[in-house]
Amino acid sequence: MDYFDGKTALITGASRGVGYALARELATRGARVVISARGEKRLHDSLEKLRKITPDIVAVAGDVGAWEDAEKMVFAAVDNFGGIDILVNNAGVSMRGNFSELTPEVCQQVVQTNLLGCMFPSLAAVEHISKVGGHIVFISSIAGLFGLPGASAYCASKGALTGLCESMRIELHQFGVHVGVVHLGFTEHDPEKRILAADGSQVLPDRPAHNTQEQAAKAIVGMMQKRKRRLVMTPPGKLGGLAYRLSPGLVEKAIVTAKSSSWAIFKDFE
Numbered sequence: 001m002d003y004f005d006g007k008t009a010l011i012t013g014a015s016r017g018v019g020y021a022l023a024r025e026l027a028t029r030g031a032r033v034v035i036s037a038r039g040e041k042r043l044h045d046s047l048e049k050l051r052k053i054t055p056d057i058v059a060v061a062g063d064v065g066a067w068e069d070a071e072k073m074v075f076a077a078v079d080n081f082g083g084i085d086i087l088v089n090n091a092g093v094s095m096r097g098n099f100s101e102l103t104p105e106v107c108q109q110v111v112q113t114n115l116l117g118c119m120f121p122s123l124a125a126v127e128h129i130s131k132v133g134g135h136i137v138f139i140s141s142i143a144g145l146f147g148l149p150g151a152s153a154y155c156a157s158k159g160a161l162t163g164l165c166e167s168m169r170i171e172l173h174q175f176g177v178h179v180g181v182v183h184l185g186f187t188e189h190d191p192e193k194r195i196l197a198a199d200g201s202q203v204l205p206d207r208p209a210h211n212t213q214e215q216a217a218k219a220i221v222g223m224m225q226k227r228k229r230r231l232v233m234t235p236p237g238k239l240g241g242l243a244y245r246l247s248p249g250l251v252e253k254a255i256v257t258a259k260s261s262s263w264a265i266f267k268d269f270e
């Protein structure tokens with residue numbers, strides 16, 4: 001029997017992108033899945049596609065940064081499937097722009113979605129997941145490993161997930177709950193994906209992709225099954241993370257140099 005067979009998973013931000021790929025992977029492996037996002041049309045379309053894999057799929061529209069909506073997502077899992085084994089805090093928003101140019105609204109939206117939007121669903125689900133020694137996973141980024149130019153609020157919100165994850169892991173050890181963080185690298189994105197510019201306007205992402213959504217989903221599911229504390233995806237993520245641990249000053253110097261040169265990868269880092 002597959003490890004995920006019969007387990008109930010709530011995946012936030014699963015109407016598209018990595019969250020949708022993850023919902024598809026878990027559904028294929030026999031899990032009962034609750035997907036959530038704000039946009040109802042896309043969420044409904046994704047629900048219909050997933051229903052072709054299994055009837056045990058429920059969709060809940062809502063904002064992860066709003067406590068009532070986060071509770072609603074967890075209630076949907078408990079009401080429909082009798083409990084919750086897995087929470088993947090995947091919903092997130094990216095931004096570009098130097099810190100001095102950010103509007104207060106952009107700072108608020110990024111932190112509200114990427115940090116409180118992980119805390120609220122976790123808080124609503126923790127008691128249920130503790131009962132079954134399940135999984136709570138946070139989808140972070142290479143930008144959660146070290147600071148990157150043009151992404152300050154994003155780095156702050158993703159970096160904070162590491163602290164949240166570490167505290168929760170210790171507190172939940174007694175209940176056998178696996179709490180893990182995934183540092184995604186540049187991943188293929190859907191055409192609808194938008195990121196926030198410094199002034200709050202929505203712009204297209206402009207980065208290369210180092211892995212597909214399917215590869216990311218399979219790696220995340222694998223780290224859950226092995227109950228790993230941390231997964232760092234893509235060669236730049238692994239190399240950058242290691243280099244930063246060994247010599248943060250050197251990495252900072254390399255980024256400053258790269259930023260002023262034509263080494264464009266650091267301009268597009270997420």
Ligand SMILES: NC(=O)c1ccc[n+]([C@@H]2O[C@H](COP(=O)([O-])OP(=O)(O)OC[C@H]3O[C@@H](n4cnc5c(N)ncnc54)[C@H](OP(=O)(O)O)[C@@H]3O)[C@@H](O)[C@H]2O)c1
Nearest residue numbers: 013015016017018037038039063064091092141184186187
């Ligand atoms: N793609 C990458 O290269 C990459 C790299 C590193 C880290 N990540 C992280 O991986 C995660 C997924 O990225 P992705 O590229 O798949 O993103 P995406 O294509 O933009 O999808 C984001 C999903 O989250 C939902 N969402 C956004 N804000 C929400 C909110 N406040 N409440 C509820 N749902 C919300 C979106 O639907 P609605 O807009 O309709 O709500 C959508 O379903 C994010 O946390 C991102 O930061 C991605």
